[in-house]
Amino acid sequence: MINQSLLAKIHQKLPGFTANVNSASASIPIGVSNRHVHLSAGDIEALFGPGYQLTPFKELKQPGQYAAKECVMIVGPKGNITNVRVLGPARDKTQLEISKADCFVLGVKAPVRESGDLPDSADALLVGPAGHVHLKSQVICAQRHIHMNERDAQMLNVTNGQTVRVKTAGQRSLIFDEVVVRVKPSFALEFHIDTDEANAAGLKSNDSVFIVA
Numbered sequence: 001m002i003n004q005s006l007l008a009k010i011h012q013k014l015p016g017f018t019a020n021v022n023s024a025s026a027s028i029p030i031g032v033s034n035r036h037v038h039l040s041a042g043d044i045e046a047l048f049g050p051g052y053q054l055t056p057f058k059e060l061k062q063p064g065q066y067a068a069k070e071c072v073m074i075v076g077p078k079g080n081i082t083n084v085r086v087l088g089p090a091r092d093k094t095q096l097e098i099s100k101a102d103c104f105v106l107g108v109k110a111p112v113r114e115s116g117d118l119p120d121s122a123d124a125l126l127v128g129p130a131g132h133v134h135l136k137s138q139v140i141c142a143q144r145h146i147h148m149n150e151r152d153a154q155m156l157n158v159t160n161g162q163t164v165r166v167k168t169a170g171q172r173s174l175i176f177d178e179v180v181v182r183v184k185p186s187f188a189l190e191f192h193i194d195t196d197e198a199n200a201a202g203l204k205s206n207d208s209v210f211i212v213a
Contacts, residue, residue, distance in 0.1 A: 026155060027208035028146060028166070031061060031190045032198040035081065035098045037072060037126065041090045047072055047128025054088040061188050062147060064089070074098070075125040078107025096124060096139045099196045103141070113140040114180060142194060145180040147187040156211055159183070166191060166209040172202035175212065 045052055054068040068086045074096065081102060095118065103110050103122075110122040122139035125132055146164070148156070158164060160183035166176050176197070191209050198204065 027210060028189055028191045029061075030198070030203055030205055030207045030209060031192050032203065032205045033097065033142065033192050033194050034085070035074075035096075035102050035195075036067075036085045036087050037074075037096045038087050038091045038094065040092060040094045043094045043126070043133045044086075044090060046131045046133050047126060049130040052130075054086060054090070056088060060087070061190050063186050063188060070128075073127040074102075074106060075127060076106025076108045079105045081105060093118070094126075094133065094135060094138055096126070096135055097142045097194075098139065099194045100141055101196050108139060110139045110141045112143050114143045114145065115140075142192065143180055144176055144178070144191070144193045144197060145182050147182050147184070147190045147192065149185055149187050149189070150183060152187075152189045153181070153183045158211070165212050167212045168201045168203060168207070168209050170202050170207075172200070174201050176201075176209070 039047070039054075044054060048070060054070055056066045057069040058067040060066055066088050068088045070086045071083045072086060074081045074084050095115065097115075098106070098108075098110055100110075106124065108122040108124055111120075113121060118137050118140065121137045123137065124135045124139050126135060146166070148158075153159060158181045160181060162181045164179050164181060166179050168174055168176070176193070179191070193203070
């Protein structure tokens with residue numbers, strides 16, 4: 001059950017608005033996502049050399065996902081960003097995820113999209129130690145979302161594809177709207193936001209949020 005003192009703070013901070021925390025709700029850990037790229041097997045070879053395999057560096061909370069030791073450079077019409085982490089394992093299609101702040105640095109207009117929704121997204125150039133790859137409609141700003149499995153979804157009374165609102169705590173407390181629920185048996189419960197959103201709310205990884213009605 002939700003802490004009643006937290007609920008009281010919500011009411012105090014939001015005069016004129018009643019944010020009812022779901023009675024079945026539980027705290028959801030936050031994962032702050034910095035800019036990163038998911039590479040296809042072909043693009044891994046193009047950037048790092050024939051037959052190259054990614055080197056796992058750190059396991060991520062989502063099972064089977066990891067940060068690799070490998071990094072690349074992003075080049076846009078206006079500027080570039082170095083040391084951009086590659087996440088593994090390899091995917092069917094390369095996808096670069098950046099923040100709106102990164103868009104200004106690079107000079108690209110990446111839309112806010114769910115992962116995999118790439119048509120008519122932005123372009124960029126990736127540069128690695130062995131070559132480069134032109135990304136065409138493969139660059140997005142990730143829509144904030146919550147990963148969870150079926151048990152979590154039942155506990156939180158939500159369904160796959162639903163959009164919800166989540167409440168943060170702390171001195172810069174706010175409510176995030178249009179948060180997409182993503183349900184899959186292999187998912188671990190985690191609320192994903194990018195660095196822009198985390199900085200706006202004064203959040204860091206492993207802080208918690210709650211779904212509100």
